Amino acid sequence: MSKGHRQGGKIAGRHTTVIPAAEKIVDFLQRQEIVNKISIGFIKHGIKSGNHSIKFIEMDSGLLLKIRGSASIQEIRVYTESSNELKKILETYAKKNKYLYK
Numbered sequence: 001m002s003k004g005h006r007q008g009g010k011i012a013g014r015h016t017t018v019i020p021a022a023e024k025i026v027d028f029l030q031r032q033e034i035v036n037k038i039s040i041g042f043i044k045h046g047i048k049s050g051n052h053s054i055k056f057i058e059m060d061s062g063l064l065l066k067i068r069g070s071a072s073i074q075e076i077r078v079y080t081e082s083s084n085e086l087k088k089i090l091e092t093y094a095k096k097n098k099y100l101y102k
Contacts, residue, residue: 004017004018004019004020004023006018006023006026006027006030006040009030010029010030010035010036010037010038011026011030011038011039011040012037012038012039013039013040015039015040015041016040017040017043018040018074019043019067019069019072019073019074020069021052021067021068021069021070021072021074021099022040022067022069022074022076024097025054025065025067025076025090025093026038026040026076028093029076029078032086032089034080034081034082034085034086034089035078035079035080035086036062036079036080036081037078037079038076038077038078038079039076039077039078039079040074040076041074041075041076041077042074042075043072043073043074044072044073044074045071045072046071046072047068047071047072047073048071049070049071050068050070051068051100052067052068052069052070052098052099052100053067053068053099053100053101053102054066054067054068054090054094054099054100054101054102055068055101055102056087056090056091056101056102058083059077059083061079061080062077062078062079062080062083062086063077063078063080063083063086063087063090064076064077064078065077065078065090
């Protein structure tokens with residue numbers, strides 16, 4: 001898989017570009033059995049420099065992740081039937097990999 005792009009497996013849709021701060025997270029999510037589908041979305045460039053972070057927003061069918069890189073933010077929708085369990089798994093992942101999280 002080329003750097004900065006993810007497709008196939010649990011990845012849905014035509015958008016394949018992933019910011020560097022989200023690459024490992026998307027790869028991690030693809031390996032989780034409780035994840036049904038991942039939709040890679042919107043990238044906002046040109047934000048002020050800052051720390052890598054993940055914001056979790058509950059959706060009816062899973063979680064919306066807003067992943068902040070050094071100069072961009074990307075939205076990733078993760079579809080699961082176990083949102084609370086996935087959130088706990090992601091909080092552990094974020095802590096281990098030094099992401100701030102909310």
